[in-house]
Amino acid sequence: MTASTPAVAARVGKFRWRVCAMLLAATTINYIDRQVLGVLAPFLQDEIGWSEIEYGYIVMAFQAAYAIGLLCAGAVIDRFGTRIGYALAISIWSLAAMGHALAASVLGFILARFALGLGEAGNFPAAVKTVAEWFPKRERALAVGIFNAGSNIGAIVAPLMVPIVAAAWGWQAAFLCTGALSAIWLVVWLTRYRPPEQQPRVSAEELAHIRSDPPESTVKVPWLQLLQHRQAWSFVAAKFITDPVWWLFLFWLGKFLASEYGLSLATIGPPMIVVYLMADVGSIAGGWLAGRFMRLGWSLNRARKGAMLVCALCVAPVVLVTQVDNLWLAVGLIGLAMAGHQGWSANVFTLPSDMFPRQAVASVVGIGGFAGSVGGMAMSFFTGAQLQSTGSYSTIFLIAGSAYVFALVVVHLLAPRLEPARFELPRANGA
Structure with missing residues (x-):
């Protein structure tokens, strides 16, 4: 059996990584759309005339809708599947992204951000569930890390593209151009994507590799059942405590750099690009690190939490950033923190698929994302005030x-061994 393993591995196809590339593209577009406001915020603030607190309200509108959308998106995706669920989500956020061009007041931006949040909420539940459908557990953290890197790619593309488009055709054109990318992805998704068993380009060997984990329960799990398990609360707690930090970087980084270092629309791009390039490295490295620990013989529990601890320690030095006078030293501290966050996220997003059956993954991700958005709203209000x-x-x-070391302690207390949640549900007709 051992001798045949290399030969079997050599025959395993790679179509699942093409699916991962589609998830990477969707996440990239997702973050381009939401990051446009973060790039333009210091300059729209002068044009529209909003205060720090009003900008906090605009950010909170997105987060509130994102929270509501996550509660709905997880259930919708678990019910209708990733192909249709993802398509619905990206249709809504594409229209909402382009709708920002119609905003001319604080209220207008609040409405546009609310609509965008509803649509974009579907991205991560759909992407994480797709990974659970297409990858065995030992590959999931890397796959999540790869598609989650799209959040950084999008945040890199935005400061590269948005100032050029805004300078040439006005800030409204920036929202229109980025929103159109979503529609292009939607066409590709609907024409190319099928589940593994229905995809003719997946070989029998690759399908066997995808399904190499022990069989999982196919019983649908109600939300109330999910919330009775400490494993679900470990993911909810991790998102609630640490997601607000990512929201802080996403929506206040441009304002922080502009106010503390006097950057303009023409000069703000390079520092933001460096920060998000570092975050990209962290996203992939965090997923790779957990897999590397497992290849060294570590248990899933030890490998996952070991990688999370490394990432948490990378974030900690950001507390010193306000004491730094040099722009690029500040960029380095923030970039290291964002790399730590993204590596952390690559592992946290695998927790639901580590501990729950595939049928429940999107719902758990949605509940956790809701908690993260609620935490983000609190952070936005606090930051603005x-x-x-x-x-x-x-x-x-x-x-x-x-936040991250504290969150890891909470996760460990709630799920000390990352054991799969056990459900005793009746297999009744129509269940």
Whole structure:
């Protein structure tokens, strides 16, 4: 059996990685669409005339809708499948992204961001569920890390593209151009994607590799059943505690760099690109690290949490960023923190598929994402109020740097061994 393993591995196809590439493209577009406002915020603030607190309300509108959307998206995707569920989500967010071009006031941006949040909420539940359908557990963290890198690619593309488009045709054109990318992806998804068993380009060997984990229960799990398990709460807690830090970087990084280092629309791009390039490396490295630990013989529990600890320690030095006078040293600290966050996310997003059957993964991800968005709303309100009253980021970055180690402790207390959740559900007719 051992001697035949290399030969079997050599015959395993790679179509599942093409699916991962589609998820990478969708996540990239997702973050391009949401990051346009983050790039233009310091300059739209002058044109529209919003205050720090009003900008916090605009950000909170997106997060509130994102939270609501995640609660619905997970259930919809689990019910209708990834192909249709993903298509519905990206249709909504494409229209909403382009709808920003119609906004001319704080209220207009609040409405546009709310609609965008509803649509974009479907991306991660759909992508994580797709990974659970297409990859065995030992490959999932790497696959999640790869598609999650799209969040950084999108955040790199946005500061490259948005200032050029805005300078040439106005800020409205930036929203229109980026929103159109979603529609292109939608056509490709609907024409190319099928589940593994229905995809003719998947070999029998690759399908066997995809399904090489022990069989999972096919019983549909109601939400109330999910929330009775500590494993679900470990994921919810991880998202609630650490997602707000990512929201902080996403929507306030441009404002922080502009206010602290005097950057303009023409000069803000390179520092933001460096930060998100570092985050890209962290996203893939965090997923790779857990797999590497498992190849060394570590248990799933030890490997996953070991990788999360490394990532958490990478975030901690960001507490010093407000004491730094040099722009590029500040960029390095923030970039390291964002790399740590993305590596952390690559592992946290695999927790639902580590502990729950595929039929429940999108719902668990949706519930956790809801918690993360609620935490993000609280962070946005706090950040806006803190900046309005003191103008200082010190307390904000202190919270950000300490969140991940605290979250890891909570995860370990709730799921000390990452054991699969056990369900005793009746297999009744129509269940």
